[in-house]
Each structure stands twice: as C-alpha cells, then as structure tokens.
Amino acid sequence: MAVGLLLASAVAACGGGGDTSDSAASTLPLASSTGDPLAPQPLARQETLRIGVSSKLESFSALLLATDELAKENIKVELTYAGVSETTLLVTQGKLDMVFGSYTAGFFNIVSANPDVRFIFPGASQPEDSTQGFWANKSVLNPSGGELTAAAFKGKKILTVSGDGSPSAFQMAAWIRTLPGGDSVKPTDLTFEQFDATLVSQALQQGAAAAGQVNSPYDQQLSDDSCCEFMSGVIPTKATVSGIVEGRSMKGREDVTLAFVRAMARTTLDKLQPGYKEDPDTLSALAKVLEMDTAKLRSIPELYFDPTFQSHIAPALSDGQGFWRARGLLKYDKDLTESDLWDYRYLDAIGFAQQS
Known part of the structure; x- marks a missing residue:
C-alpha cells in the first residue's frame, strides 16, 4: 500500500477539521526528518497504554494488528477484555487510558459528565455492498x-x-x-x-x-x-459510528496519543484496505489475533476501514440527539457539539483533516 500517495490524496481532498480551538498542532511534532507525518517517531521511553475492548472482533482489527507499528513508536498495549459499560467506567476513572466507544445515548451521557473523554480515531463500518x-x-x-x-x-x-x-x-x-x-x-x-x-x-x-x-x-x-x-439505505455504508476514545489519564501525554494515532493510521492503510483478506499475510495475522479459522474468516465479508479517517459524527449530533432526547434517554440539557465528542488534533497533525 502506498501510504504516501494515500496521505497526499487525503490532504488534497479534505477541508478543515472540526472545532480545533485547543489544537496542539504548533506544539506536537508533526513529522520525522523525512517530512512524512506518518513516519514513526519513537518516544523517548517506552509507554504502556491500557485499552479496553469488549471482545476479539474484526471491527477492532486496526488495534489488534498494530503491535509492530506501535513498537516502532515505543508503545506497548495492554488489553482489558470486558463489557462496554465496564470499560467505559474504567476510562472515566483513569484506570484505563483508552476504550472503544460508539455513538450511543449512553456514551453521549458519559461525555457530558466527563469532558476529558473524547474520540481520537474512527472505527470500521460496512462496505457499500453490505446486506448487514x-x-x-x-x-x-x-x-x-x-x-x-x-x-x-x-x-x-x-x-x-x-x-x-x-x-x-x-x-x-x-x-x-x-x-x-x-x-x-x-x-x-x-x-x-x-x-x-x-x-x-x-x-x-x-x-x-x-x-x-x-x-x-x-x-x-x-x-x-x-x-x-x-432495507437498503437505513444504515449508511462507509460511515462509522464508533471509534477509539481516550480518557483523563492521557491528559498531558499528547505525544503518546499522537504516536498511537500514527501507528493506527499506518496499520489501517497498510493492512486493512479493500481486499485485505486476499492478502495471505494479513489474513493469517488477522485469523491469529481473532482466534478464528482462516477459511471461516475469509468467508465473512470484509469491513470498511476508511483511508481518510472521517468521523461521520454529524448524524449523531443532529438525528441522534434529537431522537434520544425525545425518548427521554439523555441526561443533559444542552446538546453536545462535535468538539465535545471528538479531539481532531491528532488526525489533523498527521494530515487527515475532516471533510467540510
């Protein structure tokens, strides 16, 4: 996969990001000496990230396959497998650094009470031909x-x-x-x-x-x-409703988050683009981390991992909050904004701004 070409295309196609008034673009290292913002920049000392996931699912492939890329950044990951409610509570308490979250009423309620909890990297979605x-x-x-x-x-x-x-x-x-x-x-x-x-x-x-x-x-x-x-069109394809969330324990560790996002982006671009199950090495590695039979894994339709890393948060902000509020599911009065839910500094720093 030509990572540099994809990066150039993404930068050319994307406009500005969301509200980045707290942007750290001027303080975070943007690129290595090669000028490539995706190139590894190993941290001065090894950092361990505690990340919560519900189970070994293909939608978590970018993280599960990122071990080698994270090592290039001097990052080690410790995974905690537990239910979403439990891992989300742990990240608000600072006992986990990151967790996979979704655009749900429950998660929006948590963010409203915990402003340090925000998305930093998008999850997978369904491809255009999906009948899920x-x-x-x-x-x-x-x-x-x-x-x-x-x-x-x-x-x-x-x-x-x-x-x-x-x-x-x-x-x-x-x-x-x-x-x-x-x-x-x-x-x-x-x-x-x-x-x-x-x-x-x-x-x-x-x-x-x-x-x-x-x-x-x-x-x-x-x-x-x-x-x-x-019912075609009910659930949009190529539009994620999930992602990786960081919590308060990452405050002051922006260099670590940036290195993590770089590694996740490289893994996604190198290993998880359309046709990824046709690559024997990727299929074998994925079967191993998912603990699945290779033939069975190959038979399951691929997911879509967006090479431009868009958040697709807008429908949840409008349709989602309106629907949930009408049904009495939200515990806060004022609707959350894009910048309440997403911290785009890291995607911006590696050249992937959100499309306007």
Whole structure:
C-alpha cells in the first residue's frame, strides 16, 4: 500500500477539521526528518497504554494488528477484555487510558459528565455492498403491498441489537422520516426492542417483528427467504459510528496519543484496505489475533476501514440527539457539539483533516 500517495490524496481532498480551538498542532511534532507525518517517531521511553475492548472482533482489527507499528513508536498495549459499560467506567476513572466507544445515548451521557473523554480515531463500518443492517418482514410491515409509508411502522416491533439508545435506532427513525408521511411520525411512535443478534433473523422469518437489525452471517439466512427484504439505505455504508476514545489519564501525554494515532493510521492503510483478506499475510495475522479459522474468516465479508479517517459524527449530533432526547434517554440539557465528542488534533497533525 502506498501510504504516501494515500496521505497526499487525503490532504488534497479534505477541508478543515472540526472545532480545533485547543489544537496542539504548533506544539506536537508533526513529522520525522523525512517530512512524512506518518513516519514513526519513537518516544523517548517506552509507554504502556491500557485499552479496553469488549471482545476479539474484526471491527477492532486496526488495534489488534498494530503491535509492530506501535513498537516502532515505543508503545506497548495492554488489553482489558470486558463489557462496554465496564470499560467505559474504567476510562472515566483513569484506570484505563483508552476504550472503544460508539455513538450511543449512553456514551453521549458519559461525555457530558466527563469532558476529558473524547474520540481520537474512527472505527470500521460496512462496505457499500453490505446486506448487514435492517431487514423487513414484508407481510408484517406492509401487508397491502402498496407504497411503503412512515405510518406503517407505528406500533410495530423493530428489533435492534443494542436497543433504542443505539446508532441503528436513530438511523432507522431518520430513514422513516424520509418516507411519505414521515413528518407525522414521532420518535415515541416507534417501538424498538433490544434482541439477541443471533435470533433476529429467525424472529423475522416467524413474523414476530416488522423489521430487525441483522448482522453477518445471519443476513445470508434471509437473502434466500422471500419473506423478508433488505432495507437498503437505513444504515449508511462507509460511515462509522464508533471509534477509539481516550480518557483523563492521557491528559498531558499528547505525544503518546499522537504516536498511537500514527501507528493506527499506518496499520489501517497498510493492512486493512479493500481486499485485505486476499492478502495471505494479513489474513493469517488477522485469523491469529481473532482466534478464528482462516477459511471461516475469509468467508465473512470484509469491513470498511476508511483511508481518510472521517468521523461521520454529524448524524449523531443532529438525528441522534434529537431522537434520544425525545425518548427521554439523555441526561443533559444542552446538546453536545462535535468538539465535545471528538479531539481532531491528532488526525489533523498527521494530515487527515475532516471533510467540510
């Protein structure tokens, strides 16, 4: 992978970042003697980062494959495997340095009470051809078979993996508003139910819900069943709703965060671009860290790791906070802003500004 070429393209294509009034661009080292802002700049002494993850998932590949690149920066990572609620609490307490977080009502509540907790590096998303997302049971959702309207969703069960505080819930609500009569459907008119990810497809086949969020490999189960139809466009592709978050323990350690982000960017560009499972070395390394059979891993559709490192936070700021507030899920009064949730200094420093 030509990292330098991708970097040049990203810089040319991107405008300014978000609110960077506290930008450390003038105080952080931007490049090595080669002039490449992605080139390793080893820290003066080895630093250990304590990072919380829920499990060994392909969406965490950039971190799981970054060991060698982190070593070039003189960084060692200690992973703590625990549930999202637990790891997020630990990062607010300073007992973990970083954690994977998502654009959820719960996480927004945490940020509102902990201003030192912010995203620094984006996570993976679904590629354009993905059929992971919402599927509808046609006979339950729209039995007449006519034009689908927003009113068809009123009072009908919508299954999500993470409940109504999740990104998928506000994305569904926003999509419903685009249908005929969408302005008449309020967030509280929709019935969301958190459901076991392994059972959503079966529930849809049995007509137990009108729509449901289906993840791989269960989407393949529905693609061959005429009962159900993929709802294209509900969950945007190539648009992350997650990322790595740092906490208060990283305050005053900006050089360490910058080195970490550099290593993550190099790993993403070198190892995780489209077709990454066709590379034998990457596939083997990924199978090892995920503790999966190589053939099984290859059979699962690839994720999308954005080579321009965009945050895609805007829909969560508008649609997300509006939806969650209407359903009584937010514990703060004033909506959070982009700079409340994201610290773009590090992506800016390595040449990846956010698109305006």
